[in-house]
Every structure is written in C-alpha cells, then in structure tokens.
Amino acid sequence: NAGVTQTPKFQVLKTGQSMTLQCAQDMNHEYMSWYRQDPGMGLRLIHYSVGAGITDQGEVPNGYNVSRSTTEDFPLRLLSAAPSQTSVYFCASRKGSRGEQYFGPGTRLTVT
C-alpha cells in the first residue's frame, strides 16, 4: 500500500492564481481530511469528507473548495490564492470516525 499520497510536494503561486492540491489513498478509508499547519499552531481542519459525495467544512474553510467523487481521491482547490494561504497542507485519511489517522507527506505552498 502506498498509504496517503499528495502532489505536488512544493508549489509557489502568485496572488490570485488558482490551483488544486491532489490527495489519494489506497486503504479504502471512508474519512478524509485536509489540514493546514502554520508555525506555532496546531494543525487546523480545512474540509473533511465522511465518504464519496459527502463533504463538510472544518475550522478554516474560507478560500478552499473540495469534492469527493471517489473513495480514493480528495482534491483541495484554492480558488484565488492569497499570501495568508502560505502554509504546509496535509491530507489525512482514517477508517471510521475513531480509526487511526494516516497523514500524507504534505505540500508546502508559498503565495507571493
């Protein structure tokens, strides 16, 4: 199993540009989440999904969109990048609400 994979690993955007961060898992997990990690702060939940076709907002959803058309994939879209979105983004998945959570390797995004 590859586990949770994310692409790209690094990305630089200009303010106003849009892009999609890719996330995939091969463990047949129902739950998938996107987090951002900023210095000195805990990971914060952006959006999450409890199954294909079902998504919901987390703690900091503004400026981001998600969709879940398959169990395996959970892309995160930045609609119009802003410098405040400079961060490290982690995708995670788990089997069931109480299951162990597996994280991807992260995407380091810089918005200039």
Next chain:
Amino acid sequence: KNQVEQSPQSLIILEGKNCTLQCNYTVSPFSNLRWYKQDTGRGPVSLTIMTFSENTKSNGRYTATLDADTKQSSLHITASQLSDSASYICVVSAISGGYNKLIFGAGTRLAVHP
C-alpha cells in the same frame, strides 16, 4: 472552547536520557487521546491512541499516560536516540454530531543531542 495545550514548547536532551512531554486539554465530550510524532518535512505518524478507560499505553520506548479526571496526558520517552528528534503532537478527539473531531496541540519540538 475545546483546547489542547502542550508543554514545553521545545526541549533539548542528551542521547540516552529520558524525557516527559505534557499535554493538558479542555475537550468535551472526550472520545480519545492520540500522540503523534512528526519528523521535519514529513506528515505526523501515530504513536498511541488511548480511550477514556485506558491509563497507559506503550509503543516501544514511548509510553503515554492519561488521567481523564485531571484532563492531562504525558508522553515519556525512554533511553532517547538521535532519531527521536522530532515534534510530538497531542491530539484529543471530541465527539461532534457523530463525527470525531480532532483537536491538535501545537506540539513539543524535541532535539536529542549526542
């Protein structure tokens, strides 16, 4: 407000020594408490998961304790190795509308020196 606070923020120890990291939380209703290790430039990796009824759980040289009455947890690392240098994150799971919401602490950054 659900919060998880970790101390110390950072810690330096010599190889071979033991150390203990602390986690205090105000999370309700409590579901479980998790400790993760995050190496620089990588995603967090689970070390332990403890439910309300568990007081202690070990994973090799890592031992986590939980006092649900005082809402405190600790992670004890025995005979530290250079590879233990990482951030250690305490995560408390709260039940919210049938979904287990994870609340993350800011982490303790541990440096093990030879």
